[in-house]
Every structure is written in C-alpha cells, then in structure tokens.
Amino acid sequence: MGLVERDKKYIWHPFTQMRIAEAAIPIVKGEGTLLIDEKGNTYIDAISSWWVNLHGHSHPYIADKVYTQMQKLEHVVFAGFTHNPAVELCDKLSKHLPSNQAKFFFSGDGSSAVEIALKMAVQYWKNKGENKTRFVALDGAYHGETFGAMSAGARSIFSAPFSDLLFECTHIPFPKDEQAAIQSLKTEIDKGGIAAFIFEPLVQGAAGMRMYKADTLNKLMQICIEAGILCIADEVMTGFGRTGTTFAVNQIKAKPDLICLSKGLSGGTLPLSITTCTKDIFDAFLGDELEKAFLHGHSYTGNPIGCTAAIASLELLEKKECQMAIKNIAKSHEIFIKRINSIEIIKDIRQTGTILAIELKSDSSGYSSSMRQKLYQDFLDQGVLLRPLGNVIYILPPYCIKEKELEKVYKVIENQLKKMR
Numbered sequence: 001m002g003l004v005e006r007d008k009k010y011i012w013h014p015f016t017q018m019r020i021a022e023a024a025i026p027i028v029k030g031e032g033t034l035l036i037d038e039k040g041n042t043y044i045d046a047i048s049s050w051w052v053n054l055h056g057h058s059h060p061y062i063a064d065k066v067y068t069q070m071q072k073l074e075h076v077v078f079a080g081f082t083h084n085p086a087v088e089l090c091d092k093l094s095k096h097l098p099s100n101q102a103k104f105f106f107s108g109d110g111s112s113a114v115e116i117a118l119k120m121a122v123q124y125w126k127n128k129g130e131n132k133t134r135f136v137a138l139d140g141a142y143h144g145e146t147f148g149a150m151s152a153g154a155r156s157i158f159s160a161p162f163s164d165l166l167f168e169c170t171h172i173p174f175p176k177d178e179q180a181a182i183q184s185l186k187t188e189i190d191k192g193g194i195a196a197f198i199f200e201p202l203v204q205g206a207a208g209m210r211m212y213k214a215d216t217l218n219k220l221m222q223i224c225i226e227a228g229i230l231c232i233a234d235e236v237m238t239g240f241g242r243t244g245t246t247f248a249v250n251q252i253k254a255k256p257d258l259i260c261l262s263k264g265l266s267g268g269t270l271p272l273s274i275t276t277c278t279k280d281i282f283d284a285f286l287g288d289e290l291e292k293a294f295l296h297g298h299s300y301t302g303n304p305i306g307c308t309a310a311i312a313s314l315e316l317l318e319k320k321e322c323q324m325a326i327k328n329i330a331k332s333h334e335i336f337i338k339r340i341n342s343i344e345i346i347k348d349i350r351q352t353g354t355i356l357a358i359e360l361k362s363d364s365s366g367y368s369s370s371m372r373q374k375l376y377q378d379f380l381d382q383g384v385l386l387r388p389l390g391n392v393i394y395i396l397p398p399y400c401i402k403e404k405e406l407e408k409v410y411k412v413i414e415n416q417l418k419k420m421r
C-alpha cells in the first residue's frame with residue numbers, strides 16, 4: 001500500500017470533510033520555501049504551512065540546535081524543575097516584547113495560549129475579590145478551537161455544533177469603522193463585569209486577513225486600560241515579524257496585559273506556545289493558599305526541544321538579512337498591488353508588512369465557498385500552495401522566499417485573476 005492509501009486507512013485530517021476530500025499529498029521533504037512530494041513535484045509554501053514557518057523548511061541551523069539539545073535533555077516535568085532553554089528563550093523574547101511583560105507561561109499551541117490568557121484574566125479578578133467573567137472581542141475574531149478560545153471567537157461554521165456550550169463574549173464591530181467599535185466598546189464597559197478585551201492586533205487572520213489601523217487599536221486599548229479592563233493581544237498569527245515589526249503591538253503605544261504567542265515562536269519547527277503577562281497579573285496569584293495559584297499545566301509544558309528551536313528561530317529572525325528580507329517582501333507586495341489593483345474581479349486589496357490579501361468579488365465568502373476550493377486546486381496544480389480564506393487570496397510567506405519564487409506566486413495569482421475577469 002502506498003502512503004496515500006495508508007493515510008486514507010488511518011488519518012482523520014483537520015478542518016476536512018473526509019468524505020469528499022481529495023487524497024492528501026504525501027510530502028517527503030521540505031527545503032527553504034519548497035515542499036517536495038513523493039513524485040518530486042515542488043510546491044512553494046506561500047502560506048508558511050498555516051502561518052508557522054519563518055525561515056524555510058528543515059532549516060539546518062534550527063535542525064542542528066534541536067539535535068544537540070535532544071542528546072542532552074529531551075523533556076522534564078516543568079513543575080519543580082527548570083532548564084536553560086526555557087529561561088534563555090524568555091530572556092531573549094523579553095527584549096522584543098512590550099516592556100511590561102514580566103512572566104511567561106508555556107503551553108503547546110495557539111488555542112492553549114489563548115485559553116490560558118482567558119483563565120488568567122478571570123482568576124486575576126477572582127483573586128482580587130471581583131467577579132468579572134465577561135469578555136469583549138472583535139467581530140470576526142478567531143482565537144482557536146478549544147472551548148474558551150471558541151467562545152472568544154466569532155460564531156461560525158467551526159463553532160456551530162458547540163454553540164450551546166460556549167460562554168458569553170460580546171463581539172464589537174470590526175474596528176475599520178473606528179467610531180462604531182469605540183461606541184460599542186464603551187456601551188459594553190458601562191454594563192460592567194468585563195474581565196478582558198481580547199483581539200488579534202492589526203490583522204485578523206482566519207476572518208480573511210482583515211486589517212485595521214494601529215492608531216484605532218491604541219484608542220480601544222486606552223479605553224480599556226482607563227476602565228480597568230485587561231487587554232489580551234492574541235499575537236499567535238501576527239507575531240514574529242509578519243506585520244513588519246517583531247510583534248504587532250510594537251506598533252502601538254498602549255501595552256497589553258497579556259500576550260499569546262505560538263506559530264512562528266518555534267519558527268514552525270515544533271508545537272510551542274507562551275502566554276506572557278505583567279507583574280501585576282502574576283502578583284495577584286501569589287499567596288499562602290494553593291487556591292490562589294494558577295492551577296494549570298500540560299504534560300509538555302516548557303519542552304526543552306521546542307524552546308531550543310524557538311531560540312534558534314529568534315536568533316535567525318534578529319539577523320540583519322532576515323530583517324532586510326521582511327522589508328523586501330513588504331516592498332515587493334506594494335509593487336505587486338500597483339500591478340494588479342485595476343483587475344476587475346478585485347474587491348479590495350490590502351497589506352500589512354509581509355501579509356498581502358486580495359479580496360475578490362463573490363457571492364460566497366465563507367470557508368465552504370466553492371471558489372475557495374477551485375482556486376486552491378488551481379494554484380496547487382501550478383506548484384504554489386495558497387489556501388484562500390473564502391473569497392480572499394492571501395500570501396504570508398516564509399522570510400527566506402527568493403525573489404524568483406515570490407514572483408512566481410504573484411504571476412500565478414495575477415493570471416488567475418485575469419482569467420476570472
């Protein structure tokens with residue numbers, strides 16, 4: 001039996017209707033931006049494999065560091081024990097994070113990082129003797145697939161089967177309309193009981209790479225800070241250079257109380273996430289009673305191999321070449337926008353840093369839209385991995401993408417758009 005048949009026998013793939021899904025493509029190697037299948041076909045990974053990869057696949061620098069660490073210590077229980085990779089990673093991260101971020105709590109994926117932030121926010125207020133359990137989020141938000149993360153996210157086809165079990169979260173208008181968002185936030189604040197405001201800073205990923213201004217986010221956060229409401233920045237997608245700065249919140253003055261990191265944290269090498277918080281939040285959990293502590297953890301919390309990959313990835317990100325690459329990708333996107341923006345089928349075209357999104361005129365805009373499936377297949381057939389979000393085609397490439405490869409991605413999209421005119 002070949003790999004495709006064996007996959008069919010065993011594997012239940014994520015976000016997939018298994019009955020009608022095309023056979024999964026067996027990837028045997030990753031090199032730079034390229035994914036290589038069993039038959040030797042190559043695909044340019046223009047979405048960084050679900051937004052995780054920063055420096056290309058199977059990066060030798062990260063691979064070497066991981067191999068060395070594996071021979072020293074693969075894992076140790078993180079309650080009562082510690083190790084250098086975890087501490088060093090926090091030390092390195094703290095140089096890039098807003099200066100108020102003091103403590104780091106490890107987990108394994110973006111949803112868990114969000115879940116932890118939500119739990120910390122609720123217990124923070126409980127520990128302070130206040131019963132604040134409501135959340136405010138943005139219309140269209142996506143924060144992950146666990147129950148808390150789903151509750152904070154916009155209601156959708158993903159969360160529909162569980163709608164009766166999700167807790168209350170008010171979704172204020174998407175801040176492209178600044179006044180509507182501000183007004184709605186103030187109205188919610190007046191009702192009282194809000195533990196935290198959670199948001200994807202500057203770019204909402206899963207909603208279709210929807211973008212809004214740093215200045216608007218600053219205003220919304222300022223309102224929350226003045227009202228004593230915690231701000232949770234979900235940087236799971238936007239973190240590690242995607243928006244042009246290491247973190248999206250580096251572009252605003254207001255400082256979040258909690259930040260969720262994952263995806264690019266390990267450079268796309270291993271599952272790893274961190275929830276960071278202020279000293280004030282951490283201090284609210286201190287006491288002589290166990291009840292006041294944050295009684296949360298996962299078996300693989302603080303995994304040394306994941307932390308080592310993250311340190312190596314951050315070192316690569318800090319290099320001048322990588323910072324230049326981020327700027328160059330952004331510049332190339334700007335030029336490409338000018339090249340295609342008069343094509344009839346385009347409804348909106350937008351960019352923040354290395355993220356480019358092209359929204360098409362279409363009647364069907366959801367995840368299940370037939371346009372999405374057709375575009376996905378057409379792009380793959382031409383050797384480019386792009387997974388449109390409904391009627392939105394987006395590019396979110398690894399920073400090592402070569403000029404020639406990026407031009408191929410542009411060309412494939414441009415040809416497709418012209419065909420659709």
Ligand SMILES: Cc1ncc(COP(=O)(O)O)c(C=O)c1O
Pocket residue numbers: 109110111112114142143144145200205206234235236237238262263
């Ligand atoms: C902003 C944001 N938060 C959280 C998540 C969930 O992360 P994970 O898929 O690692 O659980 C995602 C995933 O796409 C995301 O984009």
